[in-house]
Amino acid sequence: MSVHSGRDPQNGSATALEIDDLTVAYNSKPAIWDIDLRVPEGVLMAVIGPNGAGKSTLIKAALKLIPRAAGTVRFYGQPYEHVRGLVGYVPQRGSVDWDFPTTVLDVVSMGLYGRLGWIRRPGQSERESAMHALEQVGMQDFADRQISQLSGGQQQRTFLARALVQDARIYLMDEPFAAVDAVTERAIITILRQLRARGKTVVVVHHDLQTAPEYFDWVTLLNVEIVATGPIATTFTPDNLRQTYGGRVAYLHEGQRIAGLEEE
Amino acid sequence: MFQLEDLIINLLLNFIAREDLNAFLRNPQHTATIVGSLIAVSGALLGTFLLLRGMSLTSDAISHTVLLGIVVAFILMGSVFGEHPDLSSVWLIVGAAAAGVATVLLTELIYRSGLVKQDAALGLAFPLLFAIAVILVSRVVSDVHLDEDAVMVGEIGVAWANTNSHCLDGCESVTITPEDPRAETTRQCTNCRSLGISPRDDKAEFTQICTNCGHYSPAQAWQAGFTSQEPVLVFWPKSITVMAVLTLLTLLAIVLFYKELKLSTFDPTLAAALGFRPTLLHYGLMVLVSLVAVGAFDAVGSILVVAFFIIPPAAAYLLTDRLPRMLLYSSLIGAVGAYTGYDLARGNLLGIADLSDILAALNNLFGLGLSERWDSSISASMVLMTFLFFLIAWTFSPKYGLVSTMLRRRNQRRSFDHQVVLGHIHHHQDSPAAGEELAVSTLYRHFRWTPAKMQRTLRQLRAGNLVRIDAGLVSLTERGETHAHQFRQTQLTNESVGE
Numbered sequence: 001m002s003v004h005s006g007r008d009p010q011n012g013s014a015t016a017l018e019i020d021d022l023t024v025a026y027n028s029k030p031a032i033w034d035i036d037l038r039v040p041e042g043v044l045m046a047v048i049g050p051n052g053a054g055k056s057t058l059i060k061a062a063l064k065l066i067p068r069a070a071g072t073v074r075f076y077g078q079p080y081e082h083v084r085g086l087v088g089y090v091p092q093r094g095s096v097d098w099d100f101p102t103t104v105l106d107v108v109s110m111g112l113y114g115r116l117g118w119i120r121r122p123g124q125s126e127r128e129s130a131m132h133a134l135e136q137v138g139m140q141d142f143a144d145r146q147i148s149q150l151s152g153g154q155q156q157r158t159f160l161a162r163a164l165v166q167d168a169r170i171y172l173m174d175e176p177f178a179a180v181d182a183v184t185e186r187a188i189i190t191i192l193r194q195l196r197a198r199g200k201t202v203v204v205v206h207h208d209l210q211t212a213p214e215y216f217d218w219v220t221l222l223n224v225e226i227v228a229t230g231p232i233a234t235t236f237t238p239d240n241l242r243q244t245y246g247g248r249v250a251y252l253h254e255g256q257r258i259a260g261l262e263e264e
Numbered sequence: 265m266f267q268l269e270d271l272i273i274n275l276l277l278n279f280i281a282r283e284d285l286n287a288f289l290r291n292p293q294h295t296a297t298i299v300g301s302l303i304a305v306s307g308a309l310l311g312t313f314l315l316l317r318g319m320s321l322t323s324d325a326i327s328h329t330v331l332l333g334i335v336v337a338f339i340l341m342g343s344v345f346g347e348h349p350d351l352s353s354v355w356l357i358v359g360a361a362a363a364g365v366a367t368v369l370l371t372e373l374i375y376r377s378g379l380v381k382q383d384a385a386l387g388l389a390f391p392l393l394f395a396i397a398v399i400l401v402s403r404v405v406s407d408v409h410l411d412e413d414a415v416m417v418g419e420i421g422v423a424w425a426n427t428n429s430h431c432l433d434g435c436e437s438v439t440i441t442p443e444d445p446r447a448e449t450t451r452q453c454t455n456c457r458s459l460g461i462s463p464r465d466d467k468a469e470f471t472q473i474c475t476n477c478g479h480y481s482p483a484q485a486w487q488a489g490f491t492s493q494e495p496v497l498v499f500w501p502k503s504i505t506v507m508a509v510l511t512l513l514t515l516l517a518i519v520l521f522y523k524e525l526k527l528s529t530f531d532p533t534l535a536a537a538l539g540f541r542p543t544l545l546h547y548g549l550m551v552l553v554s555l556v557a558v559g560a561f562d563a564v565g566s567i568l569v570v571a572f573f574i575i576p577p578a579a580a581y582l583l584t585d586r587l588p589r590m591l592l593y594s595s596l597i598g599a600v601g602a603y604t605g606y607d608l609a610r611g612n613l614l615g616i617a618d619l620s621d622i623l624a625a626l627n628n629l630f631g632l633g634l635s636e637r638w639d640s641s642i643s644a645s646m647v648l649m650t651f652l653f654f655l656i657a658w659t660f661s662p663k664y665g666l667v668s669t670m671l672r673r674r675n676q677r678r679s680f681d682h683q684v685v686l687g688h689i690h691h692h693q694d695s696p697a698a699g700e701e702l703a704v705s706t707l708y709r710h711f712r713w714t715p716a717k718m719q720r721t722l723r724q725l726r727a728g729n730l731v732r733i734d735a736g737l738v739s740l741t742e743r744g745e746t747h748a749h750q751f752r753q754t755q756l757t758n759e760s761v762g763e
Contacts (some may be wrong), residue, residue: 063537089537096531100316101587110527114538119520146585
């Protein structure tokens with residue numbers, strides 16, 4: 001099945017990301033299996049599941065960063081290659097060498113390279129956009145800092161600024177909350193909400209069940225296969241979680257979940 | 265290549281007389297230094313990206329396997345065109361580039377099997393290709409100028425002698441045919457050798473052969489006396505052209521694709537997501553490395569060339585935090601290393617010491633029978649000098665050098681000692697036990713320090729107006745109070761905030 005119009009047949013709202021029959025395997029062991037997923041435009045969605053559930057794999061396969069064994073992925077009804085400019089990607093912080101000889105501002109400017117295309121160099125206006133993005137994440141004072149001098153949280157905010165500068169319509173973020181301090185966590189969630197307020201779609205690989213209902217309004221529970229996907233209020237249920245984690249979520253109480261939802 | 269040399273020579277002749285140009289190029293030092301510097305600059309530029317990609321040793325592998333490319337191209341040229349190319353031929357360079365890419369492909373292939381680790385995969389791939397090359401060299405092209413010495417350390421010292429002669433005036437080339445009146449002929453016995461007879465024997469048969477027929481370049485024609493006007497020539501070392509072209513190509517590629525190379529080196533995943541084809545860039549880089557390796561092969565051999573790729577970037581990495589500066593510094597270090605390396609090969613260490621004198625002194629002192637003439641491998645000396653510069657950067661780099669790191673650690677330790685003492689005084693100065701805890705004479709015991717260390721620390725604290733001593737008791741000054749308070753505020757709160 002495939003829906004090329006970019007419209008969700010059920011409720012008529014635009015679909016930002018649609019994935020059909022997506023399977024990825026590492027050495028014939030499936031990392032994700034037969035994924036069918038619709039992400040409506042304008043949601044702030046968490047992808048949640050245990051270690052090895054294929055959360056990062058799902059994002060990377062959607063962006064064709066790793067080979068797909070089967071399946072199709074469409075952003076706004078188009079294959080990724082046609083709409084690269086609409087998609088912003090935040091890789092895991094640990095995926096790069098932070099001793100690389102460059103500055104924070106330079107790293108943020110890299111988000112604009114896609115728009116510049118081959119050979120053209122970033123100039124004054126690119127520097128200004130990058131500076132503006134740094135201000136949004138509260139890092140403007142670090143613009144000329146060598147990146148190895150950043151704390152983990154500052155690194156993560158730098159990566160976030162690099163995605164913001166792309167001015168995409170949908171953002172895919174791989175564990176932006178992993179091992180960051182409280183200040184950074186607040187800064188990131190504020191920005192994610194601002195993005196949603198501006199009508200952007202944000203997909204976040206998330207590992208903290210406690211904060212999920214507070215931070216997100218949409219959720220996909222994943223464990224190689226999709227367990228459930230939909231609005232967090234109806235999808236983030238103990239039953240679904242138990243199914244996702246195989247009964248290992250003893251600490252998530254019903255009361256906590258409701259408290260989290262009320263805060264929303 | 266030849267036309268390019270013409271162009272450069274004509275350009276140079278605007279500034280320098282022909283005789284001076286020839287004299288300049290005929291000096292082995294000049295040609296060796298120019299070629300060495302060009303190798304060093306192109307190697308340093310590419311090596312910077314290799315270093316940052318964590319694949320410095322790939323340059324080592326490629327510098328070996330280009331030999332296979334050279335040999336295969338050599339054999340193919342021989343069987344297809346019936347002629348063997350010389351070492352600066354374009355086809356050899358194409359062959360070398362292909363061999364470089366093949367090395368990386370083969371390594372990837374072995375690694376992707378998932379059965380062998382990355383470094384081992386490289387170690388499997390390149391000796392295989394190198395071994396095939398060595399066997400081909402010895403079996404198939406044993407007549408060619410590719411001896412073990414050349415493979416080991418190259419022949420940069422004689423690079424000046426392998427020239428193209430460019431004719432500027434009086435350029436008359438001559439072809440002598442047997443019909444030419446200038447042709448010299450002689451009778452040659454055609455069956456003497458086969459029959460084992462002397463030419464005087466009756467059975468000997470003779471034929472007329474021409475001894476001086478053939479094509480004469482202007483220089484040869486003048487020497488043989490066929491032309492009346494001496495040609496005006498410039499002798500241009502081939503290796504300068506080859507390395508200059510390769511250096512320009514490297515420079516051009518890095519200037520044009522600087523942004524792409526930087527992004528795909530720092531974050532290949534984002535590069536791929538943005539559509540920048542990191543794999544393509546990767547292989548492009550490998551092709552350039554192969555080209556420079558094969559260009560340098562003739563001059564510095566396949567083993568030492570790797571030093572030109574690795575040492576200058578490693579030194580530059582310690583000196584700066586910015587990629588453009590790292591590219592600049594590593595080029596400079598490479599070039600200066602090549603320049604001073606030539607001198608070292610002749611016994612002159614940076615103009616500071618003459619190694620021959622040192623040898624003589626050793627002979628005098630210990631009665632050793634060492635030869636006092638210092639004349640060693642030029643390429644090896646260039647590597648040694650470059651390494652010396654690395655050593656200097658490693659020791660004295662303002663930010664990452666051994667000395668500054670040591671000083672920084674010592675300062676940290678000292679200021680921590682200060683804080684410990686200040687904290688202790690702050691804690692006890694108004695307590696009932698103050699008289700016992702804060703007596704200058706016994707203070708060291710509370711810390712289990714040596715009295716000397718305590719004395720030193722107190723002296724420093726007093727010099728900084730942080731503590732005062734009254735009647736054998738130590739107490740904080742106002743400044744000391746603020747200091748101790750600040751330390752508690754900033755360092756002892758266990759909250760990791762974004763600065």
